[in-house]
Amino acid sequence: MTDKVLMKGNEALAEAAIMAGCRHYFGYPITPQTEVAAYLAKRMPKIGGTFLQAESEIAAINMVYGVAAAGLRVLTSSSSPGIALKSEGLSYLAGADLPAVIINVQRGGPGLGGIQPSQSDYFQATKAGGHGDFRMIVLAPNSVQEMADLTVKAFDLADQYRMTAMILADGTMGQMMEPVSLNYGEPKKIEKPWAVTGTKCLRKHNVVNSLFLVPDELEQFNFARYERYKQIEENEVMYEEYMMDDAEICIVAFGIAARVSKNAISEARKQGIKVGMIRPITLWPFPKAPMLKAADKVKEFICVEMSMGQMIEDVELAVRCKKPVTLCNRVGGMIPSPEQVLASIVEASKKGE
Amino acid sequence: MKRKRITLLAGHYGSGKTNIAVNYALMLKRELNQSPGYSSVSIADLDIVNPYFRTKDSACELEAAGIRLICSEYAGSNVDIPALPQDIYAISDDKSMMAVIDIGGDDRGALALGRYAPAILEENDYEMLLVINAYRPLTRDVDSTVEVIREIENAGGIKFTSIVNNSNLGEETTAQTVLDSLEYAASIADAVGLPIKMTSVREELYGELKDKIENLFPLKLQEKIK
Structure with a gap:
């Protein structure tokens, strides 16, 4: 029997996140991405993971911040208006150089808009994810297979460059069913010496924060971040x-x-x-x-x-x-x-x- | 064997319930003369989960075939609310009508059935069909499929009476894809003590498989209306 399975895009990316070693998901339901949450609600408890339906998108993104700070792979998903709510958290994640994967299964806007597919969050994803100078890696799948493959890639890139990576999908990609093959091997392990995991009195404590009141210090952080972005522009274009x-x-x-x-x-x-x-x-x-x-x-x-x-x-x-x-x-x-x-x-x- | 008046279809979401429901209703209508005492066929959409892939997508075809479509006026629209159709009671009121009821996926979808289960159980002229697909990730093995079955039965208040094996890999489905699923279907049937009523395949594969699989049911796939 084939190793292929028939999956919705939303399910495929959720399963791929698990295969990439993600054991923490925080989200709030919104069409057309709710299957991501529904799937992980079923899967996470069976593999010792955490699925949590937060009280709002804002709560969810701040829970993402917490898990990312502890050095673990973490996922949240939403659709257009819900991503807008997360934008403060996206900026804080950037300011604290935290890796996380964000899914946007876009729907038509602006405002509440509708539940049919759209690509009108391109500006939001690539230029205005939140306030301040920052970038997100933005990956655009065009099949259910790529929904899965790019999710695994997103986790690796996020960890490697200490930043958020977004899957910019749309309602069609989320809802359509196609046969997929999910074989990724062991998740890539990227050391995170900066994570707040408890010092056990053996090292100086780590701080994860985005508040820097000394302007030349804050400037240096921005410069360093954009040096990293330059490497990404050189090495990661697909x-x-x-x-x-x-x-x-x-x-x-x-x-x-x-x-x-x-x-x-x-x-x-x-x-x-x-x-x-x-x-x-x-x-x-x-x-x-x-x-x-x-x-x-x-x-x-x-x-x-x-x-x-x-x-x-x-x-x-x-x-x-x-x-x-x-x-x-x-x-x-x-x-x-x-x-x-x-x-x-x-x-x-x-x-x- | 006399056909039951009401056919209910439930299963894991994405298992193919809606496609089978539409094709089954069309078949009942074509063969209405084999069901003495019945004068019409209806199809009811009880899906409160999925706003996209709905019985209503086949509204034109159903109407042309003279099948009454009972569905929420919001089905397939952009109004994403779990509304139930108000005229669903016609099914229990009109005993001359055969009905196919398409239930939403998983236990959450089956919750809507609970509202109508007492009347259906009291009349006791129904079949509750479990639709399975060996290639769906959350129902790939016997244990996880049995878990989904029990969740649906508990939520809907009606126990399954037989199984429809709708195993497929979408556009990549071949005759071999279907043949490879027979063992899985048999093991589910064995585990829950239910017969396999039929194996459904898209109509292009019907000729190739009809001598190899008992009770093969050809499916014309729904097209999404633009």
């Missing part, structure tokens, strides 16, 4: 290039929008249009280099996203305005159809003829 060898038009899309775009690309190729795609897997760090390289070859970029145009700003910066970047989008819980993407491709192909 993306997929699809049919880019001879491409004259380049689609940039992530998550479910990238899957839709692949269908549109196959259709366009049948019509003889040379189109490819760069799919960012890390949204931060953003894959700037392959896009700049593509800018010398292609005549136009099409950014396909389920927002009013958020990632498109990063694409424009990445290609340094060498080539036009147009937007193909749906919002409010709507998903672009392959036909809509195809129409954008056809339109781009006709320009300059």
Whole structure:
């Protein structure tokens, strides 16, 4: 019998978190990510872990802070409005250089919005996770398998760089069922000499805090943090290039929008249009280099996203305005159809003829 | 064998209950002449857990087949509340109607059934089908599946009467995927002392498997309405 199982994206990432050695989950229910909590509520007690439904998202993120400070792998999940509530805690985690994994299964906004999928938290995830100067590693899965694989990756990166890593999924990724294979071996063990685990009178006590009242001291912490961010930008960029060898038009899309775009690309190729795609897997760090390289070859970029145009700003910066970047989008819980993407491709192909 | 008037479908969430419920109702309607005394078929959506994959997704097809759809007006909408349909009492009132009841996943979904269980038990003309999928992670082995079964029975107040083996791996399902699950299904049946009523497979696999598996039930998969 196959080792594959049929899982929802939300379940797959929850199981992957367990496989990555995470034994602590704190959260508050919100559609479309509630299966993460439901799954872990069943699993955690059986493996000596902690599942706790907190009284609010804010409480949950501060519980995450506590476990992270104690040096253990910890997870919280929510959907768009719930992530907004967590943003104070995300900033505190950053200020205290604590590793944690945060899941955002996005829904349409702003406000309470709706429960259908969206990608309109791109700015929030990549630029404005909370107050102050900080970054989060942002990973964007486009299949149930990647929901799981990137969750394991997120735990490793968070520990390695002492920062939060976010899975930026959407309602489709959370709800869809696909066969997955979950084989990760032993979780990576990363030493955490800074963790507050009790000195047993054998060492100086560790302090985990984000309050630094001496400005030049606080400045040094910010400088050091951004040195680490530079390493991440150099070493951890992930993306997929699809049919880019001879491409004259380049689609940039992530998550479910990238899957839709692949269908549109196959259709366009049948019509003889040379189109490819760069799919960012890390949204931060953003894959700037392959896009700049593509800018010398292609005549136009099409950014396909389920927002009013958020990632498109990063694409424009990445290609340094060498080539036009147009937007193909749906919002409010709507998903672009392959036909809509195809129409954008056809339109781009006709320009300059 | 005379078909029971009410068919209830429950199981772990994601096991495929809704797809089977829709296909089963369509089959009952097609074969209504084999169930003397009944003049219509209805399908009721009792899911209070899942706002996405609902019987209502097949509303057009059900309507075209002349099957009454009993579901909350909020089902499949963006109104994410656990509402129950108000006209569900039609099922116990109209004894000339056959009914398929699609119950939400796990024990939480089955809680809604508890409200209607006394009337169903009193009439005692029902089948309570357990839908299983060997490839779902929380019901992969006998012990964990039996745990889910007991939780659903306790929450819903009705005991299962037989099993539907709906083992599949989504789009990657092959005939072998289904054949490999037969042993699992048999061991569940053995552990809980229930017969296997049928094995459901998507219709493309029906021809390949119909001589190899008893009581094979072909499924036309629901399409999500945009």
